[in-house]
Amino acid sequence: MAKPVTRLQAVQLAFAIGIALLLIRAAQVQLVSGHHYAEVATKQQTEPIELPARRGTVFDRNRLPLALTIENYRVGVAQNELKNPEEDMRAIAANLGVPTREVRRRLRSGWAYFHGPYTSAQVQPLRSIIGIHPEGPELERFYPDPNLARPILGHPAADGRSAGGIERIYDAWLTGEPGNAVVLRDRQGRRYESPARLGSFPVPGNDVVLTIDASLQEIVESALNDALQRFDAISGDVVVLDPDTGDILAVTSLTIDGRASSNAFTGVFEPGSTAKLFTAAVLLTEGLATMDETIWCELGEYQTEHRKIEDVHENGWLTLREVIEFSSNIGIVKFGERLTATRLFEGLRQFGMGTPTGVEFPAESPGILWRPHRWSATTHGSLNMGYEVAVTPLQLAQAYAAIANDGLMMRPSLIREIRDPNGALVFEREPEPVRQVISPEVAAELRDALSGVVYRGGTGVTAALQAYHVAGKTGTARRAGPDGYIPGSYTVSFASLFPAEDPQLVMVVKLDDPKDIYAQSTVAPLTRLVLEQVLAAQTAALDHTRLSRPSPPETEVSTSRGEGPAFVSAWPPSAELDTAKQVVVPDVLGLQLRPAARVLHEHRLRMQLSGWGAVASTDPVPGDTVPAGTVVRVVGRSDEGADRWN
């Protein structure tokens, strides 16, 4: 037998070899195959997950939530895992709002899945029950008032559906940034959250504050719905604007079967007599007529070279003011004959006919207004009466808002501001003047005529309030279908300003194919009904302080850039141009057409357009000195889409 020392040395050697082998293997595992094993282990024990970001809330102008995001769940139940099946089934039924019999029936197959969706509050009491497996949370949109302004709000993209409405236009602002994390998994695949493994927190989306006033919106939706039933109209629209800012305070489009749409932005109609005011505006601006000038209205029948024009009443001599008040077709056509086709076209275009308003809504219609070279022999007369031109209810409201706002047209808008999740202001919309359509004096004369429509025995007397004054104009036009005018079918509309002396609201009410075709007995009283409700309601849309003032206050309108005195780039009306003044043609090369037009108009120059896109050249060239009012020919980079101005 070996000596103890030798034995000890042998044991030590064996240990040393064992340790050496262990170290070699450890080195092999750690250094050579370390990455591979680490990956395998990570896959087995962890799972990267995306943490969805909460979508921003959409508020009305008074910060009332219209659309918000909540967490929803689906619930799975394994029947064989339930400890007290009867008691648990009753709990499931009570919390999920499903009848107990139904729960029992569905659990017969051993596994039941309740799609819901169910809120956290519904699911929370079930979490402690073994056998119940909540799935989620999933962030979903929730509408506290499911029907209010839904076509305007639209919906976010989901389940293969593309987004619509405000949710689409402001999707980039509303969508947050998802976070990420790694959860631990055990052998059964159960997940365990670990704070140390959070990659990044999700960042919620921004909140969007609309210009819509929920109280006013509810009033107009309810009034329009009632009116559709009462007058048996197939559809209708109401738009309410703040003329000072262009804020859209309420907008709704409904059909008689209760479907809501965005027709007020996308659907066009011939405005009929509501457009007579625009001809009068051009006549007054050009100095071709005065409000007190009379014209012979042919006792209700007027035969022109190409057609016969009729009035409802056998009018004789009427002033231009009375032509508007009594809505004489013959009167306005005869007055309108004083205008050239180009001037009439320009005048209507100034009021926004044939061009989109620029409201933040997808697929807004520009309406229809043909250029004079495409007019037929009857177009001129038709345009004076509001035919052969098509507008959206919003366009008509914008045009009337310009009259309410001393001739200053504002861009209508649905957006008031955008705030980040902490409430800090990210974007605030400034009122954006489009152009000075008519002078304040002409606007005042038109408002007086509109008052007469309601208070001097005109066609809108049924809109009259007693304590406050309404001004407005009725319109009745034949409805067009795919095969021309539909016999016996009319669109009635009423465009109104309230209060008449210092308008705070401009409202367009329109009904399609009512059984009573007179605006006086349909849309005019509907307007009064809405105004009465607005007056009685606690809505911030109407400044009651201003209503109580004995005289209208001075109003100031700032430019969109918020600098200098109130001034608007105008499509300069001839009457206001001092052609003796020389101006330098500004450099608009490279600008898009709209900003280019703004700059040229600010320099009191007119613009003639060719092509589309950014400005490629101008004639005269930048730097040339020309008389104010000179037409600058602007050539866009692409000729594609030139007809979009038509």
Place this chain on the structure above:
Amino acid sequence: MRLKGRLWIAIWLAFALAIFAWVISRDTSGFQTAGELRDLRNEQSVLQSERAELLRRIREGESRAVLIPRAESLGLRIPADSEIVILQATARERR
């Protein structure tokens, strides 16, 4: 003074145990915190869903569709504009 081999082993063993205990307690605390966080999130989610439901009920309750029939059943009606008196605010109130 030289420490004997067994004592060294005991020290290393104690050190290793302390490390293990520290790691385990850290893990436990992590899971506990994660659990608390989850509970808080659940609670927040429950409160938010309750808030949303309350909002819905308030909006429904104050809607004209609900209020007007009730008001009419009490003999009330929407006033005509001539029946509404708007009091002029003082300059101070306006500010």
